[in-house]
Amino acid sequence: DAGVTQSPTHLIKTRGQQVTLRCSPKSGHDTVSWYQQALGQGPQFIFQYYEEEERQRGNFPDRFSGHQYPNYSSELNVNALLLGDSALYLCASSLQGFSYEQYFGPGTRLTVT
Amino acid sequence: LAKTTQPISMDSYEGQEVNITCSHNNIATNDYITWYQQFPSQGPRFIIQGYKTKVTNEVASLFIPADRKSSTLSLPRVSLSDTAVYYCLVGGQTGANNLFFGTGTRLTVIP
Numbered sequence: 001d002a003g004v005t006q007s008p009t010h011l012i013k014t015r016g017q018q019v020t021l022r023c024s025p026k027s028g029h030d031t032v033s034w035y036q037q038a039l040g041q042g043p044q045f046i047f048q049y050y051e052e053e054e055r056q057r058g059n060f061p062d063r064f065s066g067h068q069y070p071n072y073s074s075e076l077n078v079n080a081l082l083l084g085d086s087a088l089y090l091c092a093s094s095l096q097g098f099s100y101e102q103y104f105g106p107g108t109r110l111t112v113t
Numbered sequence: 114l115a116k117t118t119q120p121i122s123m124d125s126y127e128g129q130e131v132n133i134t135c136s137h138n139n140i141a142t143n144d145y146i147t148w149y150q151q152f153p154s155q156g157p158r159f160i161i162q163g164y165k166t167k168v169t170n171e172v173a174s175l176f177i178p179a180d181r182k183s184s185t186l187s188l189p190r191v192s193l194s195d196t197a198v199y200y201c202l203v204g205g206q207t208g209a210n211n212l213f214f215g216t217g218t219r220l221t222v223i224p
Contacts, residue, residue, distance in 0.1 A: 004156070033212075035212075035214075040216075041216060042198075042200060042214030042215055042216055042217055043157065043212070043214045044214070045212060045213065088154070090156045090157075091156075092156065092212075100145060100147045100162060100202070100204060100212065101147075101159050101162065102159065102212060103159070104155075104156025104157050104158065105156050106154075106155055106156055107154070107155070107156055109154075
């Protein structure tokens with residue numbers, strides 16, 4: 001049973017560029033959440049997708065957007081990258097209604113130079 | 114979501130039992146208490162969840178007193194591989210749309 005997978009593993013971008021990160025949820029899960037984790041900090045919630053719609057959003061600007069496909073996979077897009085966007089981006093999947101037991105992927109390490 | 118307070122770090126020798134306490138004074142009636150573990154450069158991993166009294170699984174035990182204003186994660190006979198950051202989270206099990214992670218407790222197991 002495949003767990004949550006994310007791609008790419010690492011990414012280096014320049015300020016002002018755009019980036020797309022991808023996530024495939026654990027088999028059987030229908031809900032995908034995205035988190036940003038800065039060095040030495042706990043993960044911060046960005047948003048959650050269910051039934052191809054954004055259901056809830058954390059305190060992140062509109063530069064952060066996402067998408068969920070019919071097969072439940074998801075993308076996180078970040079536009080106009082800033083140096084402060086450098087972080088580990090985590091994807092987590094769960095079953096709707098049981099969001100406190102989330103399964104996390106290994107993350108994508110984004111470096112903005 | 115109720116705010117939680119945990120020690121920033123703890124050290125323990127291999128083979129000892131480790132107890133990490135979390136304070137959540139503003140916990141709501143329908144809130145559950147959940148603990149996650151995170152190794153460096155990996156995503157957090159669900160450890161255990163409870164509502165009241167005691168919950169035990171193959172990895173850990175969770176003790177919750179009657180007033181539910183605190184909880185204690187107990188790791189029996191820790192090994193070097195238990196070195197990680199442990200997060201305590203409080204919120205509703207159903208309808209909760211996100212997880213609020215604090216800074217967690219960094220546990221270092223010493224040989």
